[in-house]
Amino acid sequence: AQRVTQPEKLLSVFKGAPVELKCNYSYSGSPELFWYVQYSRQRLQLLLRHISRESIKGFTADLNKGETSFHLKKPFAQEEDSAMYYCALQGGSNYKLTFGKGTLLTVNP
């Protein structure tokens, strides 16, 4: 069975502060990990995926297979980063996604 755990439901930081949203997963094979984001009154959209190893909007995430983690990080949070963030796992070839419960990030001015 595959499982994604986001331990923090809420995370509040001040503008300019570093932010880390935690994600741990459980999967027996080689998963593909994603971070999806949902801004207020907008649809869910892809933020980044581990295979791309790129930085999007200043965010990065590294897949740590030893710790089965895929934490999302940004060194200097901005107010526009305030949103709901979901970590998701895709195992196998059928594109089915398993989502974590999400973390609501609030960046205060």
Next chain:
Amino acid sequence: GAVVSQHPSWVICKSGTSVKIECRSLDFQATTMFWYRQFPKQSLMLMATSNEGSKATYEQGVEKDKFLINHASLTLSTLTVTSAHPEDSSFYICSAHRNMNTEAFFGQGTRLTVV
């Protein structure tokens, strides 16, 4: 990016009636679409995989006779909530993948309220 559109965005219906929600991929063909349900302040729960030209694959615990899925074309999947009850009230979201790409494109969601 690719566009997935759901219709309606919101619907209110009476208990016992059926409601159909459409999910369209506007600028690409999708042989597979997914239907999720999201309860307030909770995560997305995969309900079923909609397969073009064949039966949908339902997740454990999801009643296939309650949530009818039809994927008659490469750009349209429909979810029909039959004999709706207040406990079916929820936010329903669909997604699709483009060109065997692993990125999922999501619809804007449909808020169903059963009164």
